[in-house]
Amino acid sequence: MKPSMDWPLHASEVRPWQQMVRRGPRADRTVTQVEVRLPPFIGELDVRLSGPLIAVGEKAARDATTLDSGMGRQLASLGGFLIRTESVASSKIEHIDASIEDFARALIGIKSNDSATSMVAAIGALTSLIEKAGDGEIAISDILEAHRQLMFEDPVDAATAGQFRQVQNWIGGSDFSPRGALYVPPPYELVEALMADLMIFVNREDIPALAQAALAHAQFESIHPFVDGNGRIGRALINAVLRRRGVTTSTVIPIASVLVADRDRYFRLLDDYRLGAVDELVELMCAATSLASKEAEASATVLAGLPDIWRSAVRPRKGSAADRMLDFMLDLPVFTVDQVVTRTGTNLASAYQAVERLEQEAIIYEITGRKRDRVWAASDVLEELDALNARVAMRVSPAP
Incomplete structure (x- = not known):
């Protein structure tokens, strides 16, 4: 495969291998060596993009x-919505999936299945990393903190x-040894140096942003610095x-x-x-950014119109608890009655009356099935999360 952009290939090296614990079939137990891949150091590498690729990146x-x-007063609501959307889609790439109800329960902190809990943890990890990046620099400590937030409740790798x-880790093949692996990352003793080099790359200013993001992502996946996640x-x-x-300031792009x-x-x-072939990867990231941005705009329009639709159905008295609820459910689509009290400034009895009214109109629904410590969800907001992903899927033509 001839690369069109000059990018160094990964080297390889044969290393001794021995299982720490004898497990699996004999073919795994008798593996004595493994061929690891060695990503290049790219921190100060000269990045030269073609004119058309630069143009695609600028458009994205x-x-x-x-x-x-362009979202005006809806920006805060959209930001939270898109972080949830991106985290859910990124989890699905790893075959981590859960129902909307399980995801909603995990959002509010109710014990749910491992997949839903992991999807919510991905929200914390993404939020942590982009907030630190907004300060002007991405550091190794930021990467480690994001991973901690992602994995600290993991039943296996906490x-x-x-x-x-x-x-030593590997991708694909056997669960017990790197036999038949699709890719074997560099030995663990090289990880810190490679990650320090990657931080030099991600903090440069002389590379178009979308190309920088795509190449940094690919390099990170090649280093594979963590056991999981x-x-x-x-x-x-x-x-x-x-x-x-500075491509974004308050939202994330649901590229996943x-x-x-x-x-x-x-x-x-x-x-x-x-x-060493990177052009198509950069093109994919640019196309994904443009498509995801357009569909996120469509979701922003849907979300912005929901309070008026809800008010038409409920016809609440202006300033009532029900009226005030309709203003915060975009930001807080899963909530308890105590949160209704806090957000609306009303008493508990009025809050319950407002919840009952919205539940009657099918604007919210109860997700715990319990009589105490109950939780409600705004169905339209959660359903738009799936709707955005469905619209994107319809516009993507999978490779043959």
Whole structure:
């Protein structure tokens, strides 16, 4: 495969291998060596893009900026909505999925299944990383903190949350050894140096933002610095780069919604990156940014119109608890009655009356099935999350 942009190939090296605990079939137990891949150091690499690729990247950046700057008073609500959307889609790429109800319960902190809990943890990780990036620089400590937030409740890997791996990992193949692996990342003792080099790359100012985000993401996935959670943190890094470069200031772009719709092509282009072919990966990231920005604008329009639709159905008295509820449900689509009291400044009895009124009109529904400590969700807001992903999927043509 001949690269069109001059980008160094990954090297390889054969290393000794021995299972720490004897497990799996004999073929796994008798593996004695493994061929690891060694990503290049790219921190100060000269990045030269073709004119057409620069133009595509500039258009994608404009589309993202238009979304970020054009939402007016809906921007705060849209920001939270898009962080949830991006985190859910990024989790789905890793085959982590949950029902809307389970996800809603996990959002409010109610014990739910592991997938829903993990999806909510991805929200915290993404939020943490982009907020730090907004301060002007991305540091290794920011990456580690995002990983800690992602993994600290993980039933298997919580012990390594926020820590670079101290073992050899691999992608695909056997669960018990790197036999048949699709990709074997660099040895763990090289991770810190490679990540320090990557931080030099992501904090540069001389690379077009979308290309920088795409290449940084691919390099991160090649380093694979964690035992688990690499994909979700690596995709969070994309939006972190866009935030640091000022492409966005208050929203995230739900790029993972596009990537999950054509997962095979996305993974193939990460493989191509290791062979020195990067143009198509940059093109994909630019196209994903433009498409996701346009569909996020459509969701912003839907969300902005919901309070008027709700008021037409409920016809609340102006200033009543029900009326005030309709103003905060875009920001807080899953809530308890105590939160209604706090947000509306009313008493408990009025809050319950307002909840009952909205429930009668099917604007909200109860998601716990309990008599105490009950939680309600605004169905229209949560359903728009799935609707955005569905619209994106319809516009993406999966690679053959």
